[in-house]
Amino acid sequence: MNELIFFVNKVLISGTIIGCIYALGAIGVTLVFGILRFANFSHADMMTVGAYIAFIFASLMPGAGALIGLPTGFVVLPLAIICLAAFAIVVDRLFYRPLRERKVRPVMLLVASLGVTLMLHGLVRLFAGTSPRSFFQDEKKDVFRFDVPFELASRDIVISEPQVLLIITSIVCIFALHWFLTHTKLGKAMRAMSDNADLALVSGINTEKIVRATWIIAGSLAAVAGTLLSLDVVLKPDLSFNLLLPIFAAAIVGGIGRPYGAIAGGLLVGFSETLAIFNWSILLRPSAEFLPEWIDIPARMAFVPTEYKIIVPFVILIAVLIWRPTGIFKGQVL
Amino acid sequence: MLIKASNIVAGYGGEPVLNGIDLSIDSGQIGVIVGPNGAGKSTALKSVFGLIQLTQGTVSLAGDDVTHVPPDQRVSLGISYVPQEMNIFPSLTVRENLEMGAFIRNDDFSSVIDNMYDLFPPLKQKATAVAGQLSGGQRQMVAIARALMIGPRLLLLDEPTVGLSPAFVYEIIERIKAIAARGVGVLIVEQNARRALEIADIGFVLAAGKNLYTDSGENLLNDPEVAKSFLGG
Amino acid sequence: MNIDQYRREILLFSLVGLAIVAIVAFFGQAYTLRMLAEAACYAILALGLTLQWGYAGLFNAGGMGFVAIGGFITMVVAFPVNDAFWGSEGAKALGFFLIEVAVIVLAVVGLTQIHRIGIRGKLKAVCVMVGLAAAFLFFNNELAPVAKLIETESGFIGGLGLPVLLGWILGGLAAAFVAYWIGKACLGLRADYLAIATLGIAEIIKAILKNADWLTRGTLTVSPLPWPVPTPNDIGFVAARSAYLALTAIMVAVIFVLLQRAYRAPWGRMMRAIRDNEVSAAAMGKDINLRRLQIFVLGSGLIGFGGAALISFARIFDPSGFTPLKHTFLVWVMVLVGGAGNNLGAIFGAVAVYIIWLMGEPVALLLFESVRELGSLWFDWEAPADLMTRALQARVFFVGLTITLALRFVPRGLIPERLNKIS
Numbered sequence: 005m006n007e008l009i010f011f012v013n014k015v016l017i018s019g020t021i022i023g024c025i026y027a028l029g030a031i032g033v034t035l036v037f038g039i040l041r042f043a044n045f046s047h048a049d050m051m052t053v054g055a056y057i058a059f060i061f062a063s064l065m066p067g068a069g070a071l072i073g074l075p076t077g078f079v080v081l082p083l084a085i086i087c088l089a090a091f092a093i094v095v096d097r098l099f100y101r102p103l104r105e106r107k108v109r110p111v112m113l114l115v116a117s118l119g120v121t122l123m124l125h126g127l128v129r130l131f132a133g134t135s136p137r138s139f140f141q142d143e144k145k146d147v148f149r150f151d152v153p154f155e156l157a158s159r160d161i162v163i164s165e166p167q168v169l170l171i172i173t174s175i176v177c178i179f180a181l182h183w184f185l186t187h188t189k190l191g192k193a194m195r196a197m198s199d200n201a202d203l204a205l206v207s208g209i210n211t212e213k214i215v216r217a218t219w220i221i222a223g224s225l226a227a228v229a230g231t232l233l234s235l236d237v238v239l240k241p242d243l244s245f246n247l248l249l250p251i252f253a254a255a256i257v258g259g260i261g262r263p264y265g266a267i268a269g270g271l272l273v274g275f276s277e278t279l280a281i282f283n284w285s286i287l288l289r290p291s292a293e294f295l296p297e298w299i300d301i302p303a304r305m306a307f308v309p310t311e312y313k314i315i316v317p318f319v320i321l322i323a324v325l326i327w328r329p330t331g332i333f334k335g336q337v338l
Numbered sequence: 339m340l341i342k343a344s345n346i347v348a349g350y351g352g353e354p355v356l357n358g359i360d361l362s363i364d365s366g367q368i369g370v371i372v373g374p375n376g377a378g379k380s381t382a383l384k385s386v387f388g389l390i391q392l393t394q395g396t397v398s399l400a401g402d403d404v405t406h407v408p409p410d411q412r413v414s415l416g417i418s419y420v421p422q423e424m425n426i427f428p429s430l431t432v433r434e435n436l437e438m439g440a441f442i443r444n445d446d447f448s449s450v451i452d453n454m455y456d457l458f459p460p461l462k463q464k465a466t467a468v469a470g471q472l473s474g475g476q477r478q479m480v481a482i483a484r485a486l487m488i489g490p491r492l493l494l495l496d497e498p499t500v501g502l503s504p505a506f507v508y509e510i511i512e513r514i515k516a517i518a519a520r521g522v523g524v525l526i527v528e529q530n531a532r533r534a535l536e537i538a539d540i541g542f543v544l545a546a547g548k549n550l551y552t553d554s555g556e557n558l559l560n561d562p563e564v565a566k567s568f569l570g571g
Numbered sequence: 572m573n574i575d576q577y578r579r580e581i582l583l584f585s586l587v588g589l590a591i592v593a594i595v596a597f598f599g600q601a602y603t604l605r606m607l608a609e610a611a612c613y614a615i616l617a618l619g620l621t622l623q624w625g626y627a628g629l630f631n632a633g634g635m636g637f638v639a640i641g642g643f644i645t646m647v648v649a650f651p652v653n654d655a656f657w658g659s660e661g662a663k664a665l666g667f668f669l670i671e672v673a674v675i676v677l678a679v680v681g682l683t684q685i686h687r688i689g690i691r692g693k694l695k696a697v698c699v700m701v702g703l704a705a706a707f708l709f710f711n712n713e714l715a716p717v718a719k720l721i722e723t724e725s726g727f728i729g730g731l732g733l734p735v736l737l738g739w740i741l742g743g744l745a746a747a748f749v750a751y752w753i754g755k756a757c758l759g760l761r762a763d764y765l766a767i768a769t770l771g772i773a774e775i776i777k778a779i780l781k782n783a784d785w786l787t788r789g790t791l792t793v794s795p796l797p798w799p800v801p802t803p804n805d806i807g808f809v810a811a812r813s814a815y816l817a818l819t820a821i822m823v824a825v826i827f828v829l830l831q832r833a834y835r836a837p838w839g840r841m842m843r844a845i846r847d848n849e850v851s852a853a854a855m856g857k858d859i860n861l862r863r864l865q866i867f868v869l870g871s872g873l874i875g876f877g878g879a880a881l882i883s884f885a886r887i888f889d890p891s892g893f894t895p896l897k898h899t900f901l902v903w904v905m906v907l908v909g910g911a912g913n914n915l916g917a918i919f920g921a922v923a924v925y926i927i928w929l930m931g932e933p934v935a936l937l938l939f940e941s942v943r944e945l946g947s948l949w950f951d952w953e954a955p956a957d958l959m960t961r962a963l964q965a966r967v968f969f970v971g972l973t974i975t976l977a978l979r980f981v982p983r984g985l986i987p988e989r990l991n992k993i994s
Contacts, residue, residue: 037763041786042763043763043764043766043767045632045766046810052716074852097762098975099975099979102979103978103979106982108982109628110631110763111628111761111762111763111984113980114630114762114763114766114976115630115903115907115974116975116978117901118632118903118971118974119436119971119972119973119975120971120975121971121980122900122967122968122970122974123967123968123971124971125967125968125971126964126965126966126967126968126969126970127968129961129964129965129967130961130962130964130965130968132958133955133957133960133961134957134961134964135957179540189437189441192430192437192438193436193438193441195427195429195430195434196427196430196434196435196438199425199427199428199429199430200424200426200428202421202424203421203424203425203426203427203683204427204438205409205410206387206389206409206410206413206419206421206443207413207438207441207484208410208413208414208442208488209410209438209441210410210441211410218942229859246774248770249770249771249774251769252767252771256764256767294648302712303709304712304715306711307704307707307708307711308711309711309782311778311781311782311783312775312778312779312782313591314771314774314775314778315775315778317771318768318772318775321767321768321771322756322768325756325757325760325764325768326756329759329760330766
């Protein structure tokens with residue numbers, strides 16, 4: 005029974021958490037990919053920047069969280085969202101729009117996004133240093149323990165407050181996005197442009213307005229994901245490349261230009277990662293007494309050692325590219 | 339004249355595809371562009387909509403020069419264009435496709451949508467269906483209805499009946515006649531010259547980027563020269 | 572090609588020459604030779620990348636991975652034999668393990684053929700998946716104790732003690748081999764997918780090299796790597812580095828000449844046709860992907876080869892020292908600034924950018940030192956203790972800025988591709 009609870013803690017909860025982060029990131033990537041037609045390499049660094057913006061706000065107003073009984077980093081999230089959305093638009097104006105206006109091939113925008121990602125990298129390190137920081141320097145991180153009402157289970161199911169907030173916020177974001185995409189003119193136009201950009205232009209849809217909306221959404225979700233991730237673990241400047249690959253994998257698995265696909269893809273990649281690094285021998289151990297003596301269960305039986313976690317999204321990515329480049333939700337073939 | 343394109347020279351960089359063509363129709367008229375493959379029919383239509391840069395010539399809409407107006411602004415002036423392929427938003431519902439056609443409208447256009455449902459009854463039943471899953475004929479209806487949502491003065495259709503079953507071809511042609519009867523000028527590019535000229539008020543026969551004949555549809559159909567060269571005898 | 576362009580090239584190269592003279596004056600011969608030898612290695616990387624990006628429009632964001640492969644293979648091939656390993660239990664265990672792996676591979680290959688005995692469709696797919704998973708689990712769990720045994724007994728397996736140049740060539744071939752499989756999966760798709768996949772494989776290669784202590788000593792690093800020419804210990808810095816520079820410069824020249832010839836040949840024209848107008852080139856049929864694969868494999872091989880030379884020069888194999896910044900994006904800057912699709916531009920970019928990159932270090936330190944001074948003088952600002960490390964990190968910012976500015980203001984580079992129209 006304890007083994008099962010261990011599984012819940014290590015796989016179900018962790019997988020959901022990391023899956024939500026990937027999903028939020030992948031939505032931004034997939035929207036930008038679908039509408040601006042390039043893989044935005046700077047997205048993970050946008051998440052990092054968002055987290056640092058939240059951190060600055062949190063240290064400017066310590067105790068803001070205590071008033072409502074939530075972590076300060078979470079309370080200042082709306083401010084970080086606004087800042088990062090504005091920041092995303094500024095970056096677009098400075099680095100992407102001039103190229104778009106020159107009608108360059110979309111892959112040039114990809115090169116530009118590499119430049120942007122390096123700049124963000126440098127800025128974060130310059131102003132914040134490389135050492136990790138915690139949102140919970142002066143606050144206590146609440147942890148909820150759920151007693152499992154079985155006799156054999158002595159362990160608790162453990163989930164921390166940031167993790168609960170992360171799951172709730174992700175669900176809220178996803179529903180808000182769904183409503184926006186299906187019930188507002190701008191949202192529908194975004195889907196339309198992602199579907200068929202030429203026809204959108206021919207229909208008189210103001211494409212620059214759509215592009216702006218895309219950056220606002222991508223930036224906002226990046227701020228949410230970055231902040232909540234660093235609330236759950238720590239705030240460090242080198243999230244980027246380790247996060248980028250799973251996010252791209254999630255977006256491609258879900259199908260480019262398909263926000264719902266990105267959510268499914270995010271969860272799929274998140275769970276695959278946690279399942280792959282999970283030590284399966286723990287689950288097998290209770291069966292030891294029923295097995296003949298000559299079979300002994302190795303102490304560690306994981307598909308991938310934790311250090312090699314990055315292999316998992318890569319394998320998923322390659323598998324999808326080979327067998328179904330449009331992703332499970334039939335995205336665009338670009 | 340509702341639309342008047344004179345002496346247009348245009349292409350895609352390199353050799354021009356159009357070498358000085360003239361097209362003009364009036365409100366309520368159906369103009370048909372026919373000609374052999376590579377004559378520049380689709381290019382002519384695109385140049386009227388402003389999708390390609392003209393190296394020479396002018397386009398005017400109801401007397402106003404629109405030669406340098408970009409395509410998205412021509413939509414606001416009342417020109418709608420239906421491309422030959424990829425002319426719907428496949429993952430949007432039929433109704434959403436129509437709403438996107440009305441993107442530039444800020445008024446309540448639900449009556450216009452009802453109007454489209456009257457014009458193309460199958461779309462009413464399929465209103466909430468995803469457009470990409472409709473049959474070819476129904477997609478073409480969505481495409482045309484989308485273009486009509488702004489209440490255009492001029493409708494440009496690039497091969498609206500290509501690849502459709504005969505029943506749908508009849509259906510679409512009937513609808514085009516109905517649209518013109520409402521006072522909209524319609525300019526069509528057609529592969530099937532004979533059928534198109536039957537409904538044409540004016541026919542433009544193009545070859546190698548030039549006007550070869552311009553006359554009423556009936557006269558062109560009865561012209562033995564045209565019949566021999568372009569209508570298969 | 573006109574006089575203006577010639578003048579421009581002469582001017583640019585003279586500027587680089589002047590910079591080199593100035594550096595000799597300020598920093599001395601040994602330092603300058605080191606810089607130039609490294610720049611020559613970078614020139615090979617830049618030639619490989621410009622082949623992929625400039626000629627064929629292929630986006631390789633994984634330079635670091637191919638550099639690391641080149642460096643690793645060279646280390647294995649050329650590092651002296653570790654006798655402690657070959658005589659140990661670990662060697663036997665490793666041999667046994669390799670036999671096991673061979674058996675597993677055969678079993679999996681057999682499993683993919685089970686349609687012959689009537690197991691088809693979904694059932695076959697499930698069988699193969701389960702088989703692969705089991706094989707993978709087995710592989711992992713068998714490798715762990717062997718690796719541990721080798722690490723405790725003899726540190727790591729050591730090298731083979733073969734000539735360094737052989738190591739460079741094998742390193743290039745190994746990089747090409749990896750590129751082949753990546754290319755096979757991604758080249759039918761848009762450039763973006765290749766970029767993502769190469770980025771991923773680079774991180775994976777680094778992770779493996781960093782953690783497989785039994786193979787690479789991981790964070791303990793392996794040094795000193797042998798040189799193909801006499802080392803500074805034998806003949807002093809200036810002479811040794813001159814020899815190394817001469818060797819790498821000859822290689823750059825040979826590669827340059829070969830690439831120029833290929834560029835002018837029908838093969839090069841076809842590549843440009845594919846890059847510039849995929850749609851019309853698609854009329855040539857399936858060939859496109861094969862051509863792209865050739866270019867991608869060749870370019871990655873060059874990057875692996877240049878990487879091997881670069882790592883050998885440093886004399887230390889340190890898996891943590893491979894960074895996307897230094898081994899991927901710096902090369903990108905070289906190609907973009909120099910002029911994509913122009914081999915001369917790539918070489919110019921490599922030398923010029925590398926000089927700026929190295930000089931950026933003292934300049935950044937100076938700048939930040941004065942910022943700290945002024946800050947404390949005027950505003951009582953207490954600078955963070957790690958300001959100087961931050962100053963070096965800040966160079967990333969300028970690499971990124973250069974990329975975006977180059978794209979915007981000199982989209983064709985300082986020495987642009989020569990478009991001699993052949994039509």
